[in-house]
Amino acid sequence: MTQPPVDWTVRRSAVDQRPSPSQGRGVESRAAILRTAARLFSEQGFTGTSLQGVAEELGMTKGVVYHHFTNKEAIAVAVVEEHYARWPAVLKEVQALRLPPLETCRELLDRVAVAFHTDVVVQAGARLQIERTSVTARLPVPYVGWVELLTSLLREARDAGQLRAEVVPEAAANAVVAGFFGVQHVSESLHGRSDLLERWRIMADLLFRSFGK
Numbered sequence: 627m628t629q630p631p632v633d634w635t636v637r638r639s640a641v642d643q644r645p646s647p648s649q650g651r652g653v654e655s656r657a658a659i660l661r662t663a664a665r666l667f668s669e670q671g672f673t674g675t676s677l678q679g680v681a682e683e684l685g686m687t688k689g690v691v692y693h694h695f696t697n698k699e700a701i702a703v704a705v706v707e708e709h710y711a712r713w714p715a716v717l718k719e720v721q722a723l724r725l726p727p728l729e730t731c732r733e734l735l736d737r738v739a740v741a742f743h744t745d746v747v748v749q750a751g752a753r754l755q756i757e758r759t760s761v762t763a764r765l766p767v768p769y770v771g772w773v774e775l776l777t778s779l780l781r782e783a784r785d786a787g788q789l790r791a792e793v794v795p796e797a798a799a800n801a802v803v804a805g806f807f808g809v810q811h812v813s814e815s816l817h818g819r820s821d822l823l824e825r826w827r828i829m830a831d832l833l834f835r836s837f838g839k
């Protein structure tokens with residue numbers, strides 16, 4: 627059974643979001659602004675990044691940036707939205723492998739770990755969520771999409787007889803989300819995510835071996 631589409635619906639912020647351009651140079655400019663802002667947010671944080679700084683990095687005027695985004699908060703919301711927008715395609719790729727549910731969980735998060743290791747938009751989204759109280763706009767609610775999806779997958783694993791009898795799918799899903807979040811945060815804080823994949827492998831082995839029969 628394929629999982630219901632995860633509700634990664636973004637809770638639209640209070641920030642006025644300009645409509646995304648539909649074609650041509652506008653699309654490229656908006657994408658370039660997001661990539662550059664993501665790099666600066668990831669390196670310097672939300673308060674350490676200015677819209678002026680994003681424009682200067684791109685060799686653009688502030689006016690061009692304002693054409694796409696009403697303010698720095700709107701850029702931050704768009705970056706976090708792009709962070710979450712990565713996951714449905716990863717889920718679809720893994721589902722196409724038609725693995726058993728527990729292996730689908732593991733494979734999915736192994737690929738998400740690679741994205742946290744290499745994708746600056748994913749990295750920026752994670753940092754902005756940690757700094758969310760400094761972002762004066764309503765960011766998407768963190769973690770809940772993953773808890774929902776992993777609970778669904780682990781219920782399938784239970785129903786397929788893959789889980790030990792005492793493993794409660796929702797509790798296990800929350801443990802996986804907390805474990806993944808913690809591993810990527812510790813790796814980023816101590817080693818700039820250089821050892822993220824190894825740290826995740828160790829955590830995932832412990833978690834998934836404790837779930838399985």
Ligand SMILES: CCC[C@@H]1OCC(CO)=C1C(=O)O
Binds near residue numbers: 768770772804
């Ligand atoms: C997959 C674990 C949860 C994930 O880890 C970092 C982060 C950023 O907030 C997450 C999220 O909001 O879903």
